[in-house]
Amino acid sequence: MxxxxxxxxxxxDADGRGRPQLPAPPLPAPALSRLPxxxxxxxxxxxxxxxxxxxxxxxRTATAVGRLLGLAFAVCLVTxxxxxxxxxxPAWAAGSLPTRPVWGYRLSQGLHVAxxxxxxxxxxxxxxxxxxxxxxxPPVRGVRHGLERLSVAALVASAVxxxxxxxxxxxxxYPWPFGFVETHFALAWVASGSILLHVAVKAPEIRxxxxxxxxxxxxxxxxxxxxxxxxxxxxxxxxxxxxxxxAGQSFTPLAALDLLGPRHPGRGPQGLPVNKTAAAxxxxxxxxxxxxxxxxxxAPYTLTLPQLRAxxxxxxxxxxxxxxxxxxxxxxxxxxxxxxxxxxxAPPGAGLRxxxxxxxxxxxxxxxxxxxxxxxxxxxxxxxxxxxxSPDHGYxxxxxAPNRPGVLQTKWVxxxxxx
Ligand SMILES: Nc1nc2c(c(=O)[nH]1)N[C@H]1C(S)=C(S)[C@@H](COP(=O)(O)O)O[C@H]1N2
Ligand SMILES: [Mo]
Numbered sequence: 001m002x003x004x005x006x007x008x009x010x011x012x013d014a015d016g017r018g019r020p021q022l023p024a025p026p027l028p029a030p031a032l033s034r035l036p037x038x039x040x041x042x043x044x045x046x047x048x049x050x051x052x053x054x055x056x057x058x059x060r061t062a063t064a065v066g067r068l069l070g071l072a073f074a075v076c077l078v079t080x081x082x083x084x085x086x087x088x089x090p091a092w093a094a095g096s097l098p099t100r101p102v103w104g105y106r107l108s109q110g111l112h113v114a115x116x117x118x119x120x121x122x123x124x125x126x127x128x129x130x131x132x133x134x135x136x137x138p139p140v141r142g143v144r145h146g147l148e149r150l151s152v153a154a155l156v157a158s159a160v161x162x163x164x165x166x167x168x169x170x171x172x173x174y175p176w177p178f179g180f181v182e183t184h185f186a187l188a189w190v191a192s193g194s195i196l197l198h199v200a201v202k203a204p205e206i207r208x209x210x211x212x213x214x215x216x217x218x219x220x221x222x223x224x225x226x227x228x229x230x231x232x233x234x235x236x237x238x239x240x241x242x243x244x245x246x247a248g249q250s251f252t253p254l255a256a257l258d259l260l261g262p263r264h265p266g267r268g269p270q271g272l273p274v275n276k277t278a279a280a281x282x283x284x285x286x287x288x289x290x291x292x293x294x295x296x297x298x299a300p301y302t303l304t305l306p307q308l309r310a311x312x313x314x315x316x317x318x319x320x321x322x323x324x325x326x327x328x329x330x331x332x333x334x335x336x337x338x339x340x341x342x343x344x345x346a347p348p349g350a351g352l353r354x355x356x357x358x359x360x361x362x363x364x365x366x367x368x369x370x371x372x373x374x375x376x377x378x379x380x381x382x383x384x385x386x387x388x389x390s391p392d393h394g395y396x397x398x399x400x401a402p403n404r405p406g407v408l409q410t411k412w413v414x415x416x417x418x419x
Contacts, residue, residue: 055228060220062129064232068239069122070195072115073159079112080188083323087405089369095351099375102402106321109405110250113325116166117246118239123159125235148201155194162187170324171262172275249326265328269390272320272328275406278391281358283412285391291357293380293397297344297418305396309382311335316377322406332400334381337416338374346418349374354399355415366410367419368401377402380413 055061086105089097098104127134134156140146165176165184174180199206212218248258249265258264263273278284293303303311313333321327341350349370358364372378378401382389389395394411401409 055225056231057129057132061228061231062126064228065122065126065129065235068235069119069126072119072122073191073195075115076112076119077188077192079108079115080185082108083112083405084185086403087323087407095349095369095371097369097371097403099371099377099402102318102377103321104403105405106250106319106327109321109323109325110247110327113166113170113250114243114247116163117242119159120163120167121235121238121242123163125231125238127156129231144201148198151194151197151201154190155198158187158191158194162191172324246325250321252329261326263322263324263326265326269392270330270384270387272330272384272393273322273326274392275322275324276361276363276411278395278412281356281361281412283357283391284395288396291396291414293340293414293416295340295344295416295418297341297346297350299343299345301344305382308335308380308397312339313382314376314379316379316400316402318377318400318402320400320406320409321404327406331385332379332381333383333386334379334397334400336376337368337372337378337380337399337401338376340380340416341373341418344416344418351419353417353419354410354413355417356410357412357414363407363410366399366408368399368408372401372404375402380416 083105085093086097089095101107134152140149162184165180165187168174169180169184176183209218242260244254244257245260246258248254248256249261249263252265255265263275265273268274291305293305293308295301295303312335314336315331315333317329317331319327319329337352341352346352351367351369351373354366354368356364368378379399380397381394381400382397384390384393389398394413397413398411399409399413
């Protein structure tokens with residue numbers, strides 16, 4: 001996230017970090033000369049005790065990796081905010097969230113998790129690149145330097161926590177005492193703030209670099225070694241490998257390569273993954289003969305399952321897009337929410353509260369604004385791909401709505417309340 005390579009500062013030694021260069025000891029020539037160039041350079045440095053110095057650890061490499069990391073982070077932040085505000089609409093946006101394109105959230109959350117995973121690789125490379133500077137001595141050389149180190153400390157700590165809490169959330173593992181959503185959200189701001197602070201603190205160096213560049217007086221090493229290229233190629237390969245083996249969890253054409261994604265679209269009851277099973281929610285597995293749909297509003301009513309099935313049914317092809325990154329399309333059919341609300345005498349533009357049979361859990365109750373409530377594709381679904389919903393997918397009835405996070409597609413619905 002270093003914005004640009006600073007010009008040489010302080011003691012302008014070869015590695016630009018105020019540390020004297022160790023003379024390179026002679027390499028054991030015969031063995032090394034047979035190695036391909038990048039390997040030879042790395043091994044040479046390892047043998048000479050200079051693994052963490054040189055071009056792979058200079059400002060230019062740190063900047064190259066930092067820019068990619070900054071880009072991944074920016075996409076991750078924007079898509080993360082989209083996800084957050086779709087789940088917790090701010091007052092000014094309530095009632096006017098977009099319901100199209102129906103796959104909007106699928107795309108944005110797929111990008112969020114993909115760029116988050118890429119950021120893990122890039123962050124590790126970036127930390128490896130700047131590693132020697134993190135422990136430079138003396139730790140503080142003045143106010144600006146102190147501020148810079150403070151911003152780096154905040155940046156490293158928040159960025160590492162942010163990407164790893166995100167990663168563990170995708171496998172639903174929460175080995176910490178704090179709430180994931182609040183912490184992940186708050187850290188996003190801390191990390192973004194530290195990036196801005198970091199850039200601000202480095203502004204003089206960035207300016208000097210661009211001034212020298214436009215004046216044509218920028219001093220860059222005459223030749224760029226194969227080691228830097230290898231590092232960048234290796235980084236690209238690692239990011240590519242992580243992306244190719246996980247993107248299939250939301251990007252169907254790559255589904256066959258989805259080796260590392262914790263959920264696989266197409267795998268699960270009725271060909272669709274499940275996060276919380278009926279058993280885990282304490283529901284079923286029987287046919288639930290006592291189940292009723294209760295609708296509360298100006299003209300409240302109750303329906304049995306056969307009565308609900310006798311109402312006009314609508315078919316919609318819509319994705320389930322989980323916040324954890326997996327998503328899958330399916331054909332749902334059921335009764336339009338707007339028809340159920342109208343029957344309860346709801347005024348036009350009413351929202352609703354949806355309650356599940358589930359007795360606990362964070363997603364037992366969900367509220368839906370008027371934009372989704374009146375959308376013709378928002379259903380109380382009874383069927384999935386032409387079959388009665390399986391218990392794990394929310395039998396007898398579940399919500400399915402366009403362009404909405406999976407957490408809001410409430411399963412095992414039993415109560416609708418007009419708001
Ligand atoms: N009642 C209830 N509904 C729920 C959940 C839940 O835990 N309880 N999980 C949600 C989450 S996180 C997702 S991603 C979708 C997954 O739907 P599926 O299991 O049918 O694929 O259901 C949602 N509906
Ligand atoms: Mo989810």
